[in-house]
Amino acid sequence: MSKNDMIFKFENKPAIYSVGTVAGKKEWEGALPGIYDCHCDDDTFGMPTWEQSESEMQRLALNHALAKLAWDDGKLGLLFAGDLINQCTSSGYGLLDFDVPFLGLFGACSTLAEGIIMTAFTVNAGYVNAAAAVTSSHNCSAERQFRFPVEYGGQRTPTSQWTVTGAGAFIVGRRSLLDIEEKLIEAKNASQSQPSPLFTHVRIAEAMPGRSIECGMNDANNMGAAMAPAAGDTLLRYFTVSGTKPSDYDLIITGDLGYEGHRLTGELLAQKGIHLGNNFADCGLLIYDRERQDMHAGGSGCACSALVMGAYILPKIERGELRNVLFIGTGALMSQMSVQQGLPIPAIAHLVRLIYE
Amino acid sequence: MDYLWAFIVGGLICVVAELLLCYTKLTAARILTIYVVAGVFLTAIGLYKPLVDFAGCGATTPLTGFGYALAEGVKKAVDERGIFGALTGGLTATSGGIAAALTFAFLAALAFKGKPK
Amino acid sequence: MIPIYKKDYKKYAEKTAQKSNVLVCCIKAFLVGGAICTFAQWLYNMFITRLGEENTRLLVPVVLIFLTALTTGLGWFDKLAKHAGGGTLVPITGFANAISSAAIDSKNEGWVLGLGSKIFTIAGPVILYGTLASVIYGVVLYLLKLAGAGGA
Structure with missing residues (x-):
């Protein structure tokens, strides 16, 4: 084991207390319909440009997450946020309203995992009592920046993925922080039927940040294949160092590998003698009804994992249906310029272990 | 008859582009550019004019027809x-x-x- | 500990990737592309009796370009193009859609450096290389004529 193969263990087990999710129309009507906190039928969120719509989603998401705790922003010590738009402007503008120190992140679609790891570091170390990880992506702003004008009529290849419109805000706090408030929450939850608006049992146990990896893929219409080696690399390192095997986990879920990346990651790990079973899933495959919505290889974008993890997987952990989950946020670290220059696409995959406690 | 040939020739020119989209990594913008340049070239070597005479708008509506117009215009002007x-x-x-x-x-x-x- | 050799991986990923159904795509492209050209022919036959050949040759693409700009603005064109592929790309409609979609999309960045320059994002290369090819053809024609005149 080399030094950089370290698994970061959070002995204080920071907790994810509250999540705010905001979804676009296609996500709201997708394979996990109506589970998000709010949505907008024309994807504009009342804003004149797509970039401003995306910022507005971040603002709404963090507001929802805070409102569930009945907190104001004064309780947050730090904000970690990022998105796909150049220089992370969606985060910069979207979080203007919050009077909280803000550290911008770029991890492409792995930003949520990166943000959760950063909140866990700072909370576990005791620097702050609570911090939030916020991220967003918007199909129209991403299409404009990375591909073609929104109204441009083009044919999409079967390997292409659909950028998810949405935003998620995850509030992470010290485990003992809410002792009193937890009781209130439990009383509140008991009176309300599911889904639970707050989490009291979701803990961040470990993290293993990924490395930048490229395997020669330069097709921007097949991001899943570009990201699969990174996901495989992180998982392989994690299983090796921790001495565990895939069947030790209730769920191993990647961020947005889509059909191609999901398949290739399984095949790459099988070559190394690690066989992922039915507990291997992908947020990009879960979020849409690929057949009905004509989504080709599935969803992608920062919001893909934020919506599925925040509104679907974490409630399952909260209910105790899943007790040991590996979440691997995947991202493709290319820019429009690097693609035009024909460079291969580097990818990254950050691993976070979430447990029920 | 002119409708039938316009349909068939125009449709086939589009099928060539569809095959390029399916089998190569060429982007749409590249295909459009290739079509215009190909139109100029085919007109220059004398192959496109007969096709226009035969298929009418089936040959002039695709972007190769734009190349045909460029080339014919140049010929006349020279x-x-x-x-x-x-x-x-x-x-x-x-x-x-x-x-x-x-x-x-x-x-x-x-x-x-x-x-x- | 990178799981696989780079060269093999790219080849493998591309070989095993899901492919589009080429036959279905080609049939759609053929039908839509053919229909657009037939419509153009119908316009041509309508105009030719009244306007003469030169005006008709101009007016037929202009009508197609107008209809494309309108349907692009209404958000219909991309829904058709998603299925038609080459069938809407290659007729003058694809060129007009590239220009009008870029115009609609980029006006928020301003009328000069937004709309004014982005309108040529996809159309620019077509105009550039088309013009370049025609100039080369013109020069060749001229040289051939000189050679022909010199020989005579």
Whole structure:
């Protein structure tokens, strides 16, 4: 084991207390319909440009997450946020309203995992009592920046993925922080039927940040294949160092590998003698009804994992249906310029272990 | 009959582009560029004019027809003005289409706001 | 500990990737592309009796360009193009859609450096290389004529 193969263990087990999710129309009507906190039928969120719509989603998401705790922003010590738009402007503008120190992140679609790891570091170390990880992506702003004008009529290849419109805000706090408030929450939850608006049992146990990896893929219409080696690399390192095997986990879920990346990651790990079973899933495959919505290889974008993890997987952990989950946020670290220059696409995959406690 | 041949020839020219989209990594913008240059080239070697005579709008509507118009315009201008015609002929012949595309696009931008897919 | 050799991986990923159904795509492209050209022919036959050949040759693409700009603005064109692929790309409609979609999309960045320059994002290369090819053809024609005149 080399030094950089370290698994970061959070002995204080920071907790994810509250999540705010905001979804676009296609996500709201997708394979996990109506589970998000709010949505907008024309994807504009009342804003004149797509970039401003995306910022507005971040603002709404963090507001929802805070409102569930009945907190104001004064309780947050730090904000970690990022998105796909150049220089992370969606985060910069979207979080203007919050009077909280803000550290911008770029991890492409792995930003949520990166943000959760950063909140866990700072909370576990005791620097702050609570911090939030916020991220967003918007199909129209991403299409404009990375591909073609929104109204441009083009044919999409079967390997292409659909950028998810949405935003998620995850509030992470010290485990003992809410002792009193937890009781209130439990009383509140008991009176309300599911889904639970707050989490009291979701803990961040470990993290293993990924490395930048490229395997020669330069097709921007097949991001899943570009990201699969990174996901495989992180998982392989994690299983090796921790001495565990895939069947030790209730769920191993990647961020947005889509059909191609999901398949290739399984095949790459099988070559190394690690066989992922039915507990291997992908947020990009879960979020849409690929057949009905004509989504080709599935969803992608920062919001893909934020919506599925925040509104679907974490409630399952909260209910105790899943007790040991590996979440691997995947991202493709290319820019429009690097693609035009024909460079291969580097990818990254950050691993976070979430447990029920 | 002219409708039938326009349909078949126009359709086949589109199928070639579809095959390029399916089997190569060529982007749409590259295919359009290739088609225009191919139209100029095929006209220059004398292959495209017979196709236009045969299929009418089936050959002039695809972007190869834009190349055909460029090449025919240049030919006419070189006949009339010599070497200066090489510079003026192409764009003169296609100026109407380009001006229309730019004008209508501008008006569309004034009239419409972007919508999500 | 990178799981696989780079060269093999790219080849493998591309070989095993899901492919589009080429036959279905080609049939759609053929039908839509053919229909657009037939419509153009119908316009041509309508105009030719009244306007003469030169005006008709101009007016037919202009009508197609107008209809494309309108349907692009209404958000209909991309829904058709998603299925038609080459069938809407290659006729003058694809060129007009590239221009008008860029115009609509970029007006928020301003009328000069937004709309004014982005309108040529996809159309620019077509106009550039088309013009370049025509100039080269013109020069070749001129040289051939000189050679022909010199020989005579």
